[in-house]
Amino acid sequence: MLRVEHLSKSFGGVCASRDVSIDFPTGSLTAIIGPNGAGKTTFFNLISGHVRPDEGRVVFDGADIVGLSSLEVVRRGMARAFQVASLFPSLTVREALTAAVVSHRRGSARVFTRFPVAAAGRQADEIMDLMGLSPKAKVVSANLSHGDQKLLDIGLALAMDPKMLLLDEPTAGMGPEERWRMIGKVHSLWQVTGMTMLFIEHDMDIVFKIAQTIHVLKYGAVLAQGNPEEIRRNKDVIDAYLGTDHRLSETVGEA
Structure with missing residues (x-):
């Protein structure tokens, strides 16, 4: 690869x-x-x-x-999730993931003018399920816990449909329980x-x-x-x- x-x-x-x-x-x-x-x-x-x-x-x-x-x-x-989560802070988890999907499909960062196609929403739902974020779908990204923000950042990378995923210190800043939860999700x-x-x-x-x-x-x-x-x-x-x-x-x- x-x-x-x-x-x-x-x-x-x-x-x-x-x-x-x-x-x-x-x-x-x-x-x-x-x-x-x-x-x-x-x-x-x-x-x-x-x-x-x-x-x-x-x-x-x-x-x-x-x-x-x-x-x-x-x-x-090749997609990358950074050590410091890069989020859409004012959007909910589902909106942020849908925006990322639409942006990737259109090849443009201008995603806020119209929102979004049904297929992009379905892909966002799949990513939430994969990352265990479905219960937080309606939570504004900035209000997530540190661990959930990191999960969302990985989800945003997944919205790019990558063949290869780079994770820069996925457990940085987490306590022991959060670290093992995160790395279990990465392994899964x-x-x-x-x-x-x-x-x-x-x-x-x-x-x-x-x-x-x-x-x-x-x-x-x-x-x-x-x-x-x-x-x-x-x-x-x-x-x-x-x-x-x-x-x-x-x-x-x-x-």
Whole structure:
């Protein structure tokens, strides 16, 4: 689905992405982790068209998309939900999702002049069901809880009919119960849709619980990649990011 080849980007004298090459197979659920400043958000910006790389290729669904605008990348099937929810604050949940569907179908952000076609409303209802937001259909978006706002933000990305979904720290700012509710919904979404999904996350318990594959970045470069068990026991990753806690807890659990 997505192949990144020798991707590099510098801002002034700071190298934010350094010769990164990663494959993301169709239907995969992949985590990007690493310490602060590792280049995780820059990587998302590079592959989604928000920032142009200095070198390298981003091949999405068989085509090199480097140089395309972020809007065109979305139109080709890569959608992104941001760390800070981007909502239609004055609209209800159903209105916001319907507006997003209409906007995507018309290829225009001018969605408020007339509202909306029945098919768009039905798609909005399907997205609400998928995200567990149907009981909040008539709630104004700005009045949602933080967790529900994040769910709505993912729903707005789904309104773009993506082939691949990027999630930038989907559990950021949540308490323990909300975090597990959110990540359970993300995992369920992946299982139900079979969509290719890529997420950035700092909570390692969550990463090890749901990710098929984990890529670890450090100073903009790939430090390690593998399945959760391989990453948990990788000495370089333990030294650079995890510390010994995760490995020790796993060892104790096996005793």
